[in-house]
Amino acid sequence: MPADLAVIGLGHHGLPLAQAAIAAGIDTIGFDTDPRAVAELAAGRPPVDGSLTASEIRRMLSGGFRPTTQSAELGRVRTAVICAPTPPGADHALDLTAVTDAARALAARLRPHTTVLLESPVPPGTTEGVLRDLLETGSGLRAGRDFHLAYSPDRLDPGSRTRGYTGTPKVIGGLTPACTESAAAFYGRLTDKVVRARGPREAETVKLLETNFRHVNIALVNEMAVLCHEIGVDLWDVIRCAETKPFGFQAFRPGPGVGGHGVPVDALGAHRPLRMVELASQVNERMPQYVVQRCTTLLNEHGKSARGARILLLGVTYKPDLADRQATPATEIARRLTDLGAAVSFHDPHVLDWRVRELPVPRADSLYEAAADADLTVLLQHHRTYDLQGLAVKAQLLLDTRGATPAGAAHRL
Secondary structure (H helix, E strand, O other), X not given: OOEEEEEEOOOOOHHHHHHHHHHOOOOEEEEOOOHHHHXXXXXXXXXXXXXXXXXXXXXXXXXXXXXXXXXXXXXXXXXXXXXXXXXXXXXXXXXXHHHHHHHHHHHOOOOOOOEEXXXXXXXXXXXXXXXXXXXXXXXXXXXXXXXXXXXXXXXOOOOOOOOOOOOOOEEEEEOOHHHHHHHHHHHOOOOOOEEEOOOHHHHHHHHHHHHXXXXXXXXXXXXXXXXXXXXXXXXXXXHHHHOOOOOOOOOOOOOOOOOOOOOOHHHHOOOOOOHHHHHHHHHHHHHHHHHHHHHHHHHHHOOOOOOOOEEEEEOOOOOOOOOOOOOOHHHHHHHHHHHOOOEXXXXXXXXXXXXXXXXXXXXXXOHHHHHHHOOEEEEOOOOOOOOHHHHHHHOOOEEEOOOOXXXXXXXXX
């Protein structure tokens, strides 16, 4: 059965795109090469990253969403959006394997007048270079003449209840003006505002700028956290006051590290590294070590050693109220504490099983009992279900890396 749209890659942002399309009345198929993931979705079961709930998946299915592993379906759509993952490889450059595989699968079925869109984070030049070459070679068609080709950066805010797909402007850069307008016509059905970039390279670089902005500003406030602790200044009060300035300042808050799917520019294959971003990466990558250092210092101040200490980690996901553990700093913190000889356990309402170095980490069933029993409780992620005031009363010793507890109730990062 023909469909209006094929979403290629049913991961953390491919599925929300499909959800938005179904809600807009667009007949949508979802293509993925992972048969298990497709079978789970077809059965109405949500992805393990928690990007969508079971009820949301069921509503999509009842609205006509069809997940499939059959590449033949790709030849029967008007628009195809590639949302394949591009994780950083061993050399810290993005691995484009899933994107190139998706392009080859699509190229073999590509029909004239199809609009092809790429949303995966990629180095500038990928759309009009690698992707265009694969599509033209595999199909015998010409981009900009026989089919439309454009790039649109993913701007999803996972778990946000206030910034949905409709209210988030979509940036679009087409290979030609006609490609841009075709992409705009599609995204105009999903979002309230479409922003036209000069071309694919500009649109690709938007993603780099937005990602780097986040990393650099988090690094700055993380360095401020270390400095303020050393000189006895309450950084959280500093931020509270600073964010009252109505111009020239945007509040960021420190934490135990930076997680999530966005990676800094040096990992995106830029033509030359940005020194500020490289330094920001170094600062953020040191934060798990700094958290462990604070843990050992607190234990020592209370007459205890990290070796043999019972340490409870609260919230092991990269973002509050989500199950996604992509690049979560909790993993590195658990590794380092274990190496020091600590007995590490965890609690997270969104995670039932957590492994570090392929070994299961004991999960606490009763939060308050576990906190009362632990020598040190460390809040790594502030999930909405945590009663931090009550937790501060129960815990023997509490380190809050998110500044979420009431002032004076815990030791803050």
